[in-house]
Amino acid sequence: MTLIEVNKLYKIFGKKPEKAYPLIEEGLNRTEIKEKIGNVVGLRNINFDVEEGEIFVVMGLSGSGKSTLLRCINRLIPTTSGNILIDGTDICTLSKKELREIRTKYFGMVFQKFGLLPNRTVLDNVALGLEVQKMPQNERYEKSEKAIDLVGLSGWEQSKITELSGGMQQRVGIARALSIDPKILLMDEPFSALDPIIRVEMQELLLKIQKRMKKTIIFITHDLNEAIKLGDKIMILNEQGELVQMGTPEQILLEPANDFVESFVKEVDKTTVIRVEMLMKKPKMTITIDTEISSAMKALEKLEMDYAYVLDQGKYVGIVETEQLKSCKSVADCIIKTKSVEDIKTINQVLPVFITSEHPVPVIDIDGVFMGYVDLKDVVEIIKD
Numbered sequence: 001m002t003l004i005e006v007n008k009l010y011k012i013f014g015k016k017p018e019k020a021y022p023l024i025e026e027g028l029n030r031t032e033i034k035e036k037i038g039n040v041v042g043l044r045n046i047n048f049d050v051e052e053g054e055i056f057v058v059m060g061l062s063g064s065g066k067s068t069l070l071r072c073i074n075r076l077i078p079t080t081s082g083n084i085l086i087d088g089t090d091i092c093t094l095s096k097k098e099l100r101e102i103r104t105k106y107f108g109m110v111f112q113k114f115g116l117l118p119n120r121t122v123l124d125n126v127a128l129g130l131e132v133q134k135m136p137q138n139e140r141y142e143k144s145e146k147a148i149d150l151v152g153l154s155g156w157e158q159s160k161i162t163e164l165s166g167g168m169q170q171r172v173g174i175a176r177a178l179s180i181d182p183k184i185l186l187m188d189e190p191f192s193a194l195d196p197i198i199r200v201e202m203q204e205l206l207l208k209i210q211k212r213m214k215k216t217i218i219f220i221t222h223d224l225n226e227a228i229k230l231g232d233k234i235m236i237l238n239e240q241g242e243l244v245q246m247g248t249p250e251q252i253l254l255e256p257a258n259d260f261v262e263s264f265v266k267e268v269d270k271t272t273v274i275r276v277e278m279l280m281k282k283p284k285m286t287i288t289i290d291t292e293i294s295s296a297m298k299a300l301e302k303l304e305m306d307y308a309y310v311l312d313q314g315k316y317v318g319i320v321e322t323e324q325l326k327s328c329k330s331v332a333d334c335i336i337k338t339k340s341v342e343d344i345k346t347i348n349q350v351l352p353v354f355i356t357s358e359h360p361v362p363v364i365d366i367d368g369v370f371m372g373y374v375d376l377k378d379v380v381e382i383i384k385d
């Protein structure tokens with residue numbers, strides 16, 4: 001279900017913004033328009049949808065309009081034209097009261113600079129949003145403690161913010177946003193100020209939280225590696241505030257829309273970011289370990305397959321080869337354990353773990369449940385690029 005819909009959005013800063021439209025039409029760039037009429041074109045004709053439960057990453061260089069877009073979405077600043085629907089409601093046309101209500105229900109914010117109150121405890125910082133909603137103390141503490149637990153800060157409730165490291169402070173920032181249980185999290189470069197190791201830790205934390213909470217997240221970054229790691233979808237803005245490409249991480253990496261995107265993609269070591277899941281295919285068929293030999297053979301022959309993956313209650317146990325089935329008493333007798341699967345623990349792993357294998361590699365999740373397979377031809381293609 002679509003939760004956020006942005007249509008023909010323009011944001012032009014300065015007086016009489018409408019003067020900028022004909023110049024935009026003429027194809028003038030931001031600098032030229034500013035020199036001519038003094039207005040700054042922050043965003044030009046942005047269109048996109050965000051589905052419920054996805055992490056939607058907005059990526060671009062400094063000045064591309066990322067923060068402007070986020071501010072338009074929760075209407076911290078007014079749009080110049082276009083509309084933004086939040087769960088079907090056009091946020092651009094709401095009264096102050098309606099805006100307050102929609103913000104409370106829908107938006108949690110996490111900022112790069114944390115935005116915490118240094119003299120308050122962790123608990124009171126996390127409870128801030130609920131306090132503003134005038135929720136009684138015991139109730140807001142109860143909700144806040146849950147959020148604190150979720151970000152791994154249990155035991156730190158009574159600490160002062162100043163006693164915490166940067167990474168811990170941002171955990172508080174995330175807990176504060178989550179405590180109000182918003183449908184949408186708006187995250188403006190939340191990890192950019194953190195050192196690289198902590199940054200990776202925080203990315204992992206966000207993915208872990210997201211698995212449980214399934215929020216709709218708009219995440220801003222200028223780092224394509226981060227975008228690929230976190231995004232279900234990525235939207236790239238150029239330095240003119242225009243949308244240049246939108247797609248899955250795989251689409252961005254494998255089919256960059258133009259030289260601008262290509263220049264970002266070049267910087268990425270694909271073998272460290274392309275996850276197994278991105279190349280994973282579903283097999284034409286799988287068989288269960290208790291399948292009768294005759295029906296297994298019939299099915300394989302019908303699909304002209306040389307081998308099939310064998311599952312036992314959804315878990316991968318090995319492969320059987322069509323040729324060998326003829327001389328086996330049961331499917332269980334015929335199973336060949338593929339060495340390659342030992343290497344693959346989760347569908348989120350990155351590629352190099354199995355590039356030495358000769359066979360299509362079965363992919364399992366952390367519980368051993370069969371998810372699909374990866375064809376090595378596809379892996380080689382990627383690495384070659």
Ligand SMILES: Nc1ncnc2c1ncn2[C@@H]1O[C@H](COP(=O)(O)OP(=O)(O)OP(=O)(O)O)[C@@H](O)[C@H]1O
Nearest residue numbers: 013040041042060061062063064065066067068069
């Ligand atoms: N209040 C304002 N008045 C005039 N111009 C503005 C205003 N806010 C932003 N801009 C301009 O709009 C453009 C987009 O800015 P924005 O801050 O959204 O970019 P950004 O991609 O978030 O950059 P950064 O990564 O540096 O935060 C820039 O050219 C900026 O100078």
